[in-house]
Amino acid sequence: MNIIVCVKQVPAKDAPLAISPDGTWIREADIGFEMNEPDSYALEEALRLKEKHGGEVVALSMGPARVTQTIKEALAKGADRGIHVTDDKFFALDPLGSARSLAAAIQKEKFDLILTGLQSDDHGFGQTGVLLAELLGLPHATIIMQIEAGDGRMKLKRELEAGWFQWVELPMPAVLSIQSGINKVRYATLKGIMAAKKKEITVIPRESLGVSSEPTQKLERIYVPQKTKRTEFITGTPKEVAGKLVEKLKHEARVL
Numbered sequence: 712m713n714i715i716v717c718v719k720q721v722p723a724k725d726a727p728l729a730i731s732p733d734g735t736w737i738r739e740a741d742i743g744f745e746m747n748e749p750d751s752y753a754l755e756e757a758l759r760l761k762e763k764h765g766g767e768v769v770a771l772s773m774g775p776a777r778v779t780q781t782i783k784e785a786l787a788k789g790a791d792r793g794i795h796v797t798d799d800k801f802f803a804l805d806p807l808g809s810a811r812s813l814a815a816a817i818q819k820e821k822f823d824l825i826l827t828g829l830q831s832d833d834h835g836f837g838q839t840g841v842l843l844a845e846l847l848g849l850p851h852a853t854i855i856m857q858i859e860a861g862d863g864r865m866k867l868k869r870e871l872e873a874g875w876f877q878w879v880e881l882p883m884p885a886v887l888s889i890q891s892g893i894n895k896v897r898y899a900t901l902k903g904i905m906a907a908k909k910k911e912i913t914v915i916p917r918e919s920l921g922v923s924s925e926p927t928q929k930l931e932r933i934y935v936p937q938k939t940k941r942t943e944f945i946t947g948t949p950k951e952v953a954g955k956l957v958e959k960l961k962h963e964a965r966v967l
Contacts, residue, residue, distance in 0.1 A: 712766035712860065714757040714824045715817055716790070717843075719747040720774055720781040721833040735930045736802060739777075746781045749828025753889040755896045756858065757826050758789045764860060767791045769820065773812060775799045779912065786907035787899035793910070794820075798917040800926065808927030810842035815920035817847065825886040829854060840888035850881045853888040 722728060726742035746754075757768045770785035772778045773796040782793035796816050798804075804812070817825065825847075830837035844851030856876065857868035860883070869877040870890050899907075918924050945952045945959075961967040 712760055712764040712824065713769070713820075713822045714760060714766065714826060715769045715771055715820060715822045716750070716754045716757045716785070717813060717825070717827045717839060718750040718754060718770050718772050718781055718785055719828075719831050719833075720744045720772060720778045721747045721831055724832070730933055730935070734932050734934065736933060744777060744781070746784055747828055747831050747833075749830055749832070749889070749891045751828070751896045752891050752893050753826040753828045754785055754788065754790065755894045756855075756889055757824070758897070759894065760824070760858065760860060761789075766823070769794060769822075771813060771816060772796070773798055773809065773917065774801045782912055783907050784899060786910045786912075787903040788897055789903060791910065793912040795912055795914050796917050796920070797914055801917075802930070803926035803928060805928035806836045806838035807842055808923070810839055810846055811922050812917050812920060813839070814843055814846040815922050816915055817843070823883045824860075825849070825884070827886070827888050829888050829890055837888075840886050844886035847886070849884055849886050851886040851888070852879055852881055854890045855887045856890050856893050858887070 721744065722737065723743040723745045729738040729741050730736075731738050754768075754770065760766075761768050768790045770782050770790040770793045772782050772793070775797070779795060782795055786793055794816055796812055798812070801809070825840075825843060827840040827843070840853060841851060843849075852867050852869060854870045855867055856870050859866040863883050865881050865883060865885065867879050867881060867887070869879060871877055945955045947955065957967065
């Protein structure tokens, strides 16, 4: 079973984000980066499927030169090779622009499955898997909690709301968006880290894929939310105060 896993590099969770002088992005030189956590669950599930069915796991990522480190992390955990779609302005792409670039790179590969995390920790659009399936003309399913594969088909457990689950069947090849918590993510071993140094990482400039080089989204402004406080005294009889309080909770605070 040949599996492509889309992994994204995002700012580290404990990174103190600083806004760039023009206010449209963060100062990347001042922070650390890591693999998007939801994607790490997708990678782990791909590795488990390979261990059970054989085949190959390919880690695919897009971004500037620093993204190589995230691909190497995937290789150290057990991925067989990596593909790096290079683009210094990848943050100017909306989900469709990103998916078009990834789909163009994937079309050069032979695969049975494409796995993505449910969403990214930075933008959080949660659309990459669905858009990839549409662009590649493949069946897809989201919020996957269990995969049972065999004979060119899969039985999938999807998480719904209120504690409900759904079982669906899909043919392969297909695209799946993996729910966080589906498994326990492994750590890279020293042996794996050493082996990763010898594994192939194919570098593909995004402009060579035949996709538009124009930005598909514009970031107007990035800012830190400002906290504000306001104290208001409500006067009147207990009945009047209660009525006024309910109105404010309903129409101003919107908690009722």
